[in-house]
Amino acid sequence: MHYCLTFCLYCILVLFPQASHALEIEVVTEDSLYAYLRDDKLVGPGTRVVEETLKKAGLTDHHILLYPWARAYEKALHEPNVLIYPMDRTALREPLFKWVGELERVTIKLYKLRKRHDIVLASLEDAKRYSVGVVRNDSKQLLLEQQGFTRLVVSADRRDNFQKLLNHQVQLLPMPENAARVISEDEHVPFDALEEAYSIDERPASVSMAFSLDTSDEIVARARRAFEQLKASGEVDRIMREER
Numbered sequence: 001m002h003y004c005l006t007f008c009l010y011c012i013l014v015l016f017p018q019a020s021h022a023l024e025i026e027v028v029t030e031d032s033l034y035a036y037l038r039d040d041k042l043v044g045p046g047t048r049v050v051e052e053t054l055k056k057a058g059l060t061d062h063h064i065l066l067y068p069w070a071r072a073y074e075k076a077l078h079e080p081n082v083l084i085y086p087m088d089r090t091a092l093r094e095p096l097f098k099w100v101g102e103l104e105r106v107t108i109k110l111y112k113l114r115k116r117h118d119i120v121l122a123s124l125e126d127a128k129r130y131s132v133g134v135v136r137n138d139s140k141q142l143l144l145e146q147q148g149f150t151r152l153v154v155s156a157d158r159r160d161n162f163q164k165l166l167n168h169q170v171q172l173l174p175m176p177e178n179a180a181r182v183i184s185e186d187e188h189v190p191f192d193a194l195e196e197a198y199s200i201d202e203r204p205a206s207v208s209m210a211f212s213l214d215t216s217d218e219i220v221a222r223a224r225r226a227f228e229q230l231k232a233s234g235e236v237d238r239i240m241r242e243e244r
Contacts, residue, residue, distance in 0.1 A: 023059075023061055023081075023219070024061045024062065024081065025054070025059055025061065025062035025063075025081050025082070025083055025215075025219070026062070026063060026065065026075070026079070026081060026082050026083070027050060027054075027062055027063065027064040027065070027082075027083045027084075027085070028064075028065055028067055028071075028072040028075050028076060028082060028083070028084050029042075029046065029047070029064065029065075029066060029067070029072060029084065029085055029086070030066065030067060030068065030069040030072055030157065030158070031066060031157065031158065031159070032044070032046070032086060032158065032179070032182075033045075033178060033179055033182040034046025034047070034085065034086040034103065034207070035047045035064075035066065035085070035086070037066065042064055042066060044243070045103075045239050045240045045243040046085050046086045046103055046207075046209075047064065048239050048243055049085075049103060049209070049227075049230070049236055049239050049240070050064070050083065050085055050209060051064075052230055052235065052239070053100070053101075053209070053223055053226045053227045053230060054083075054223065054226070055226075056226035056229065056230060057222040057223045057225070057226035058222065059219065059222060059223065062083070068136075068156045068157050069135050069136065069137060069138055069156075069157060069158075070135075070136040070137045070156060072084055073087075073137045074137075075212075076097065076210070076211075076212045077096060077097075077212065078212070079212055079214070080212060080214035080215060081211075081212065081214070081215050081219070082211065082212040082215070083100070083209060083210070083211050083212075083215075083223075084097070084209065084210055084211075084212075085103070085208070085209035085210075086103055086207045086208070086209065087139070087207070087208055087209070087210055088138075088139035088140075088205040088206060088207060088208070089102070089205075089206040089207075089208040089210070090139050090142065090143070092142060092146075093139070093210075096213065097210035097211060097212065097213060098210060098211040098212070098213060098215060098217075098220045099208055099209075099210045099211075100208070100209045100210055100211065100220065100223045100224055100227050101208060101209060101224065101227035101228065101231060101236075102206050102207065102208045103207045103208060103209065103236065103240060104207050104237075104240050105204050105205065105206055105207070106176035106177075106178065106179075106204065106205050106207060107176060107177075107199055107200065107201055107204050107205075108140060108143070108174050108175065108176060108199075108200045108203065108204075108205055109174070109175065109176065109177060109180070109196050109197075109198065109199045109200065110127055110132070110172045110173070110174050110196070110197045110198040110199075110200070111165070111172065111173045111174075111175065111180055111194045111195065111196060111197060112165075112171060112172055112173075112194070112195055112197045113165065113166070113168075113193060113194065113195070114192065114193055114194060114195040115193075116171065116195075119171055119172070119197060120197075121197045121198040123198070124147060124198060124200060126198075127149070127172060127197070127198060128147075128148065128149055128150070128151070129151075130151065130171040130172050131151045131152075131153055131169075131170045131171050131172070132144060132149060132151060132152050132153065132170060132171070132172045132173070132174065133152075133153050133155060133161045133162075133164045133165055133169075133170035133172070133173045134152050134153070134154055134155070134161065134174065135154070135155055135156070135157060135158055135161055136154050136155065136156060139205065140174040140175070141154065143174075143200075143203065144174065153169065153170045158175075158179075158183060159183070159186070159187065161173060162183050162184075162187055163187070166187075166189065172197060174200075176205070177196075180194055209227075211223070
């Protein structure tokens, strides 16, 4: 009898905390128009959608951390119980994560400085003649590498990437228009100092949220159901439209 009680106490003290810990979710993101600090608090439309999704799913044991994109991506790629957003859903990434839902769909454009009249693009192929700034492990880097771009200049984050354009260290930057407007405002640069050189209309990006592969299917299913309910009610689109 004494042995049975001891064994039960061992199960409660040792096994239960481990199970509880397994349900804790680490949410990772980067500084972007979807997630950013305001008054020392992480906000943004993507952040709001993630918080509403996890709340509706009953996954309240979570915390959101802001990292450089490469670090956030590596954590989601290799660690358990990690939710990452915003991340472009691509064919290469499809089997690497457990996808929850799409925040929005955007068109990637190549921007140059407006005063660079010497840069003229009639096709995506023309862009290969120029240096292009990308963020490490971002989908735009992967997309351009797939297309045979060899003059890519890699930065740790979007701010450094943008400064390289301003400092003439790169000649082109790939980003959606809304991201270009936000980074211009953040860096106190008039948006009309930039000019769209080419639009990659045939490859719109699905901006999504996803779990790491080593996350239980039950957790992923709960988050998916919650997201689908928010999407069906129009709440996701409302947040993405109104909380920029």
